Amino acid sequence: GAVVSQHPSWVICKSGTSVKIECRSLDFQATTMFWYRQFPKQSLMLMATSNEGSKATYEQGVEKDKFLINHASLTLSTLTVTSAHPEDSSFYICSATGTGRATDTQYFGPGTRLTVL
């Protein structure tokens, strides 16, 4: 299947700092990317959907000023957690759909574990 990577795989930061997570589609053009958050022992919660070159669409209850999403190219989307606080600690997963074999399903990245001290 298609490959999606995330970087970093884990990050620890101090409260108040900003953290950027990258999501890349390695072998297809990702016209749409999704960002999920998963708290321990819970399901994946969709945070936002972004189409290349457009502003992201955020799910209800997700602060767009807190979680900045940039989908500037067909292979890269970034999620920036601004002024992170301990309650933002979570597992963040991206997924992508797009061209070719990635047309009709989402391919998931391996996730990024964020710990805010």
Add this chain to the structure above:
Amino acid sequence: AQKVTQAQTEISVVEKEDVTLDCVYETRDTTYYLFWYKQPPSGELVFLIRRNSFDEQNEISGRYSWNFQKSTSSFNFTITASQVVDSAVYFCALSDLIYNFNKFYFGSGTKLNVKP
């Protein structure tokens, strides 16, 4: 509205037992996909199966089998002769096609513990 229900929060079995994970979904769409993913402790989602709404044939892949019944809106997953390596959280998901991309609706997951 779309919704996926996995009523079993956690299941424990002894190795070599068969186990069935239940998944019930709700959708108004006639065209949709159903998925099962495995999430081991590492966190990475492992794709297991995708089934479209027009294909109700059951599927078997090794020790895994899936029973899709539109009449009861269920897409259950059975592992035969379970192994310790099957221990993970399993998610059922539904996707529909909106404006040329698929939005996923995940169930709450079922944690499977397979004891030796």
